[in-house]
Amino acid sequence: xxxxxxxxxxxxxxxxxxxxxxxxxxxxxxxxxxxxxxxxxxxxxxxxxxxxxxxxxxxxxxxxxxxxxxxxxxxxxxxxxxxxxxxxxxxxxxxxxxxxxxxxxxxxxxxxxxxxxxxxxxxxxxxxxxxxxxxxxxxxxxxxxxxxxxxxxxxxxxxxxxxxxxxxxxxxxxxxxxxxxxxxxxxxxxxxxxxxxxxxxxxxxxxxxxxxxxxxxxxxxxxx
Numbered sequence: 001x002x003x004x005x006x007x008x009x010x011x012x013x014x015x016x017x018x019x020x021x022x023x024x025x026x027x028x029x030x031x032x033x034x035x036x037x038x039x040x041x042x043x044x045x046x047x048x049x050x051x052x053x054x055x056x057x058x059x060x061x062x063x064x065x066x067x068x069x070x071x072x073x074x075x076x077x078x079x080x081x082x083x084x085x086x087x088x089x090x091x092x093x094x095x096x097x098x099x100x101x102x103x104x105x106x107x108x109x110x111x112x113x114x115x116x117x118x119x120x121x122x123x124x125x126x127x128x129x130x131x132x133x134x135x136x137x138x139x140x141x142x143x144x145x146x147x148x149x150x151x152x153x154x155x156x157x158x159x160x161x162x163x164x165x166x167x168x169x170x171x172x173x174x175x176x177x178x179x180x181x182x183x184x185x186x187x188x189x190x191x192x193x194x195x196x197x198x199x200x201x202x203x204x205x206x207x208x209x210x211x212x213x214x215x216x217x218x219x220x221x222x223x224x
Contacts, residue, residue: 009210011212042187045188047213049068049186055205060089061143062203064206068080082187091175093172096135098131098134099164101129101130109121109161111149115155116154120147122163124178180207
């Protein structure tokens with residue numbers, strides 16, 4: 001992939017990202033390594049902003065809603081230009097076989113293991129689960145660290161929703177999907193200044209997060 005230029009780092013990745021994060025308000029880097037960049041404008045083609053989160057967040061209920069903001073002024077009047085996918089601590093990947101089809105409104109509902117009583121919020125599901133008999137994955141944010149969904153054949157239900165499925169013979173591993181790792185988004189603006197903004201909700205630490213601007217188009221864009 002194309003390297004990130006040090007002069008184009010909105011956050012330099014030298015300090016951990018936690019809930020003490022301070023948003024940049026000048027062209028001088030703050031103590032969290034964040035800075036406002038004078039981009040002039042992106043042009044119609046836009047630029048790609050890449051975010052790398054190297055550490056696994058571990059605080060139950062924690063989320064990170066990171067955004068890119070732009071303004072005509074270096075320290076004020078910033079408005080959200082583009083959103084990274086919201087990321088969550090304690091995500092698990094459940095592989096199940098649908099016995100009742102899942103529907104779009106099941107996203108955001110509580111997944112419950114009928115044997116373990118483990119619970120968590122459904123963040124995403126494989127479209128194969130919209131068909132009875134389909135085998136696919138659920139991304140579930142566990143409600144607590146002990147909600148492991150580790151019974152290999154229990155029934156999983158979307159509480160107060162539609163979907164029901166049976167675990168497909170394996171425990172649910174932790175997953176970086178919609179949790180940490182690398183994310184890239186395309187941004188376009190006629191505003192002069194650009195910055196990163198994103199503070200974890202609770203006590204998780206996403207590690208030495210790096211956020212940078214690139215013209216490289218070989219970064220896969222985040223799937224919202």
